[in-house]
Amino acid sequence: MRVAAAQISCVLGDRAANLRKVRDFASRAKDFGAELIVFPEMVDEGYSMRTIKQYAAAWEEGAASELQKMANELGLGIVCGISERDGKSIYNTQVFVDAGGEVVAKYRKTHLVTADPIDERSCFSPGNEFVSCKLDQFNAGLTICYDLRFPEMCRTLAIRHNVNVFITSSAWPSVRLEHLQVLSRARAMENQCYLILANRVGTNDGVTFCGSSTIIDPSGAILAAASVDREELLQAEISNDVINSVRRHMPVFAHRRSDLY
Secondary structure, three states, rough: EEEEEOOOOOOOOHHHHHHHHHHHHHHHHHOOOOOOOEEEOOOOOOOOHHHHHHHOOHHHHHHHHHHEEEEEEHHHHEEEEEEEEOOOEEEEEEEEEEEOEEEEEEEEOOOOHHHHHHHOHOOOOOOOOEEEEEOOOOOEEEEHHHHHHHHHHHHHHHHHHHOOOEEEEOOOEHHHHHHHHEEEEEHHHHOOOEEEEEEEEEEEEEEEEOOOOOEEEEOOOOOEOOOOOOEEEEEEEEEHHHHHHHHHOOOOOOOOHHHHO
16 A cells, blocks of 8 residues: 655644645655655644634535545545644544545544643643554554653554554654664564654744655655655555564564553
8 A cells, every 4th residue: 555644834823724734644645655644743723822713613514525525536545634623622633534535533632732932732632542454454643742642542543452653754853863763763662563643834823844754664764754844745555564574573562461451
């Protein structure tokens, strides 16, 4: 299966412009033969707490319906990080739309970052469940940015949800570039899963993002990697044969000491 990751910048508060860019990258990915494309975190309104508070819309009024139309027209699966207003709460949400335009999964970010100058708690409510779904012959687990710092999450997805592909939408800052590189490879390697990471570039509200989007195989090998500061489209093939081979040669799941942890 060919998958793609879109590394893009976003305009604060201009949903229409941002969705035009999403369509452009999705169309390019389709032309290259991709069956799925992953976009970064908060691509609809940009990554700014004050902007999201102002522009976040209810599910039926926001970006999700436009992504559904886009996916259906292109015949391409799309995973995208968007804002979601639900009553008095706003969620940092990741939506998975299949090639027929149906929403097959929706994940609300469970771990909210509070690293200066960002405090997501000032804007978002946390989600309270992990989410997985079928991806052709694979099982995909949805994650957003800061979630990578919590190995328990990916291990839970791998063990309890039988996930073998992690899909991560991110707006990771440049000041912690090395953390992103190490953590994304570790989450793939320790769980013997593919990891598709789409991270932002550009600057929103004083925060500069570090790019470095990547597609990693279950052994930790980097199949495709982007720059730190340019918009790019990554592509790679993922295969169940590779997953099975890695897990057969290093059967870590069989060696877990569940009596101890």
